[in-house]
Amino acid sequence: MKRVINYYNTLAREYDRIYRNMEYMRAVEYKVVKNEIKKDYLILDVGCGTGEHLVYLRDFNTVGLDISIEMARRARDKSGKFVVVGDGQHLPFKSRSFHCVISFFGALNHGDIERVFKEIRRVLVKGGIFIFTVANLYDLKWIVKSLLRRGWRDTLKAMKRRRGDIRKVIDGRRIKVNTRFYSLGEVENLLRKHNFHIKYTFATSITNSPLDNLLYKTFLKYLGGYIGAVAVKK
Ligand SMILES: C[S@@+](CC[C@H](N)C(=O)[O-])C[C@H]1O[C@@H](n2cnc3c(N)ncnc32)[C@H](O)[C@@H]1O
Numbered sequence: 001m002k003r004v005i006n007y008y009n010t011l012a013r014e015y016d017r018i019y020r021n022m023e024y025m026r027a028v029e030y031k032v033v034k035n036e037i038k039k040d041y042l043i044l045d046v047g048c049g050t051g052e053h054l055v056y057l058r059d060f061n062t063v064g065l066d067i068s069i070e071m072a073r074r075a076r077d078k079s080g081k082f083v084v085v086g087d088g089q090h091l092p093f094k095s096r097s098f099h100c101v102i103s104f105f106g107a108l109n110h111g112d113i114e115r116v117f118k119e120i121r122r123v124l125v126k127g128g129i130f131i132f133t134v135a136n137l138y139d140l141k142w143i144v145k146s147l148l149r150r151g152w153r154d155t156l157k158a159m160k161r162r163r164g165d166i167r168k169v170i171d172g173r174r175i176k177v178n179t180r181f182y183s184l185g186e187v188e189n190l191l192r193k194h195n196f197h198i199k200y201t202f203a204t205s206i207t208n209s210p211l212d213n214l215l216y217k218t219f220l221k222y223l224g225g226y227i228g229a230v231a232v233k234k
Contacts, residue, residue: 010170015050015071018168024207038099044062044065044093046116048066051074072085088108093123102132109134113180124233130230135180184227198229199231204216204224
């Protein structure tokens with residue numbers, strides 16, 4: 001995880017500026033979370049980044065966790081909430097501590113997702129809610145772009161690998177991290193394997209195109225940029 005930590009420690013400085021225009025994605029995330037949580041819930045945000053959701057949920061009891069100390073520091077400063085530096089694969093909490101765990105926009109794209117699912121299941125109370133999004137393997141916008149840039153052979157190759165890189169330049173320094181893509185079917189299978197009941201799945205997108213509104217819970221969700229689920233610990 002060293003590369004992941006280094007990548008996000010460097011990105012932390014510019015994260016809020018780079019990702020400031022994702023109103024549509026945030027609106028979907030907020031809507032999904034607000035529909036599921038109750039006032040007395042204790043909520044854990046795994047991979048809280050700079051604290052987007054901790055700030056949004058300021059009136060709720062929340063704890064943030066991030067593997068990057070620079071992200072965690074910003075999240076704490078922005079939200080005033082308790083933020084832990086830790087790895088979603090080894091959560092530093094007692095079993096059955098939280099009523100809800102959220103994890104949005106890529107925190108689960110690195111590392112062993114099954115290990116994270118196991119840990120999240122462990123720290124949730126019975127009937128507790130798990131809400132998350134991951135990068136979609138069948139992101140239509142990415143597929144079209146890739147076909148135009150690389151052609152169908154390389155696009156298919158990249159899709160078969162289910163892995164790719166995210167690259168950024170921060171203060172003139174190139175940084176890169178490996179990321180994993182998932183299909184909605186794969187996510188559903190993993191949730192079932194780890195004994196979650198799937199309430200529903202949904203999709204969203206980092207762009208603000210009005211067409212993205214068609215993704216949320218329709219059959220087009222299979223083609224969204226980010227796919228997610230609301231799942232309940234059985
Ligand atoms: C793209 S950011 C998303 C941040 C935030 N959830 C949001 O929606 O803006 C991904 C975050 O996940 C964190 N992360 C990646 N792998 C992690 C892991 N195994 N455990 C905890 N945090 C992790 C990164 O440090 C980064 O802050």
